[in-house]
Amino acid sequence: METHPRKGMLIMETPWTHEIPEPSSCAGIWRRIASLPGELLVFLILIAAMNLHLLGIGTGHPWIYLPDAVHSGEWWRLVTHPFVHVSWYHLALDAGAFWLLYKNLDEKRAFRKLLIAIVCGGAGLLGAVLFSADIAKTGLCGLSGTAHGLMAYAGLEMTLPRRSRRVGLVTFLLVFVKSVYEAATGTVVFDFMHMGLCGSPLAICHLGGVIGGVVAFGFTLLKIPGRIELSGTSMVHPCKLPKHNIAQRVYETRRCRQ
Template sequence: MSEPAQSGVGVPTCYRHPDRETWIRCQRCERPICPDCMRDAAVGFQCPECVAEGARTTRAGQATYGGRRSHDPRQTTIALIAINLAVWVGVLLTGARSSWLADRLMLLPQGRCETGGGYYPGVDQASCATIPDTTWVDGLADGSWWMAVTHGFVHVDVWHIALNCLGLWVLGPPVEAALGRVRFLAVYLLSTLTAGATIFWLADPGGSTLGASGGVFGLMGALAVLALKVGGDLRGLLWLLGINLVFTVTFPGISWQGHLGGLLGGALGAAMIVWSPRGKHRGWWQAAGFAATAVLLAVAFATRAAMLS
C-alpha cells in the first residue's frame, strides 16, 4: 500500500484528493479519506473502492453474517421506539407513578404491597390484605415471567424515555445494517433478557427496575464486537461507553445491574453471530447459540425464583 501524500509535516491527505488534509481513515484499507470520499459502513466509514469491492463480493440482499440485508435499517429501531412510546403513554394514562400498568410490566423480583404510588417494604401478601387502600402486585419470583422482557419497554419519566429512545436511534440502525433485521432483534431481546437476569440476581429483591437502557447497552456491546471483527476504531465507542458507565455508578437510582447485563448480552449475541462457522449452516449455528443461551437464562431465572420464593 502506498503512503499517503503529505501537505505538511506528519499531516496525511486524502488518497483521492492530495490537496485535502484529513485524519479520517477507511475502516477497511486504512487509507486517508476526506469527507467527500467517506461512505457509511456498518461500523465507521469506508472509501469508495472498498465499498465497491464489498458490493462485488457480497450476494445481493445477503447480509454479511447471514440472513437478509435490511432494506432500511432504521425501520426496526423506529418500531422499537414506537412500542416504548406507546407503553409510556399507557403508563401516563393509567396514573404515571401510581400506574397499575407500570406495576405489571416493570421488573419486580418479589411481589410487594402497593399503595398510591408507593409500597410497604417487607410486607407479605397476607399482611397486605389487612392494610386499607393497598394492592398486592406479584413479582417475577411469584410467576410474572413476562417481566423478564417487558421491563425493557416501560418508562415513567419523560427524561428517561427520551434518553433511551435517543440511544436506540443512534445505535440501532448501524447494528441492523451489519446484522440484518432478525439478528438485530435477537441481539436486542437477548440484551434485555440478560439485563433482567442480572437485575433478578444482583439487585435488591424489594426494588423495581424499568427502562430500555439494558437493550441500549446491549447495542453498545454489539457495536464493540462488530468493530473488533472488522478491525475498526473503538475509541469513539469506548468514550461513549465510559461516559455512560460514569453516569451509571455516579447517579442514584440507575440500575448498574441492568446496564452490565445488557452490555454482556449484546456482546455475546453479536459474537455468536459474527464468529459462527461460515457456510450454508451458519444460520443453524447462530440459532443454536441463541437457543442454548436462552436455556441457560431460563435456568438462571428459575433458580433465583426458587431462592426468593
Template sequence: MDTDRLPGCYRHPDRDTGITCARCERPICPECMISASVGFQCPECVRGGSGTGHTAAANAPRTVAGGIVAGDPVLVTKVLIGINAAVFLAAFLVPGLAIQLELLGRYVEYWGAPVEGVATGQYHRLLTSTFLHVEWWHIIGNMLALWVIGGPLEAALGRVRYLALYLLSGLGGSALVYLLTAPNTPTLGASGAICGLLGATVVLARRLRYEMRPVMVTLVLMLVVTFVPFGGSWSVSWQAHIGGLVTGALVALGLLGPATGRRRTLIQWGTCAAVFLLAVAVVLVRTAALT
C-alpha cells in the first residue's frame, strides 16, 4: 500500500487532495472547497453555518480564488465550447467569413482583392481568431482540451475570473503571434487560450500543493506538440501557445495569491488590467512597425 498517497476528496474520491475542511476536516478538491475567513470549508459545513439576509450574502460560498460558487460550476466552459462550435459552423456555411475572423497582421490577396488585418485597425481579429477553426479535427481536439482543462479550473476560480483568464490568455497568445510572425500569415484556433488555462492549472496545483507530476506531464506534452514537427499540411503556432501559456500563468498568479478580502480583489483585477495593458502595448508596438 502506498502510504504517501494523498487522500481523495470526500465527494470525489478519485481526486487526490492535500486540502481539508477547516470545520469538519474532510478532504476537499478545488471543485468542493469554499473560501472561509480561515482556510476552506466543504459545501455541507457552509450550508450548515449560513445565516440569512445580508449575513448570508456576505458568507456566500466562495471558490479558492474568491469567486461565487455557482450551481453549474462548468457553465462558462460549456458556453465557450458552444461559441466555438457556432463559429465553426458559420465559417463552413458562409463563404469568406473565416478570412474576416482569422488573425492577420496586415493583408493578403483574396479572390484578387486585398483583405486588411490588425495593422489597419481590425483589432477584433485578435480575439475572433481564437474562436475560429476550419478543420473538424482541429476544433474537436481543442474542445476536448478545453473541457478537460477548463472545467476543473472554472470550478476552482469561479465564472467571472475564469472567463477573464480565458479571454486574456487568448489575447496574450494573439499579441505574441502578431508581434513575431509575418504580417500576411493567417493564424486561428483556441489553442492559445487553452494553453493559458494549462498555465493557470500549473499555478493552481502549486498553490494547493497538489501532486505536480500529472500537470507537468501535460505541460511537457503540450510543448512537444508545439515545437516538434509532425509533418502534414498544417503547422502549430508556437507563438500562440507560448504567449497564451505565459499570460495564463501571470493572470493566475494574481488570482490565486495569498491576499484576502478587498486587497485580494484589488490584486486580482489589477493583475488582469496590467496583463491587458501589456498585450495592448505589444499590439501597438507591432502596429507602429507595420505602418
C-alpha cells in the first residue's frame, strides 16, 4: 500500500502473478518412457510383464528357465527367464544394476549394446547349465549374471581412456575376483544380507556373465571395424601412439579406416 504523491490517496498494491500450470507427473513419466531407446523400452515391457506375480497376478513359474521344460519345447523360457524375479527386493537389486550399467555403456550403437547384453546373459546361463546341478530343481531367473557381465565389460571399457584406466582396472578386478570366489565356494557374497529375498542364487552364473563380458569386449575391440566412440576421448593418429599401447593402436586404426 502507498500514498498517491498529489492527492494523498491510498492505493492498494496487488501483485499480479500468472501461474503456469505444470504438467501432471503421470504425463511426464509417460513421455520419458516413450522417449527411451527401442531396446530399453522392450526391456521395460518384459520386466513389467514377467513380474506381475509380485502384484498378485498369476505366477512367474511359466517364465523361469527349467531345463526339462525347455527340452519339452518351451523355448520362450530362454528369453523370459532373466526378467523374472522372486521379490521386489530382488527386482530392484538386479534390474536396477542391469539398467544403470546397460544405459551407461560407452558403446552407443543399439544393436551392439544389445549383443553385448545377450552374450553376457547367455554365458551366465551356460555356466549354470554346465556346472550347477541345482538348476534342474530350482530353475534360474534374474538379471544378476547379465549385470555381472556388463560390469566386467564396463570396467574393461574404462581402461581405454588413460584418465579412467586405473578405475576401470579396479572395477574389473573386483567383479572378477568376487565371481571367482562365489563360483569356488558356491556362496554369493553378502548372501546373508538378502534374507532369502533373492531365492536360491546360482553363484556360478555370475562368473559365466563375467566371462561373457570379457568375450564381448574382446570381440568388439578387435573384430568389429569402427569400435565404440568413447565420450570425451580426443582422437590421436595411431602412428603417434606408443608402440606398447597395442589395444589403443588397434582402436584408433579402425576408427581411421571408417
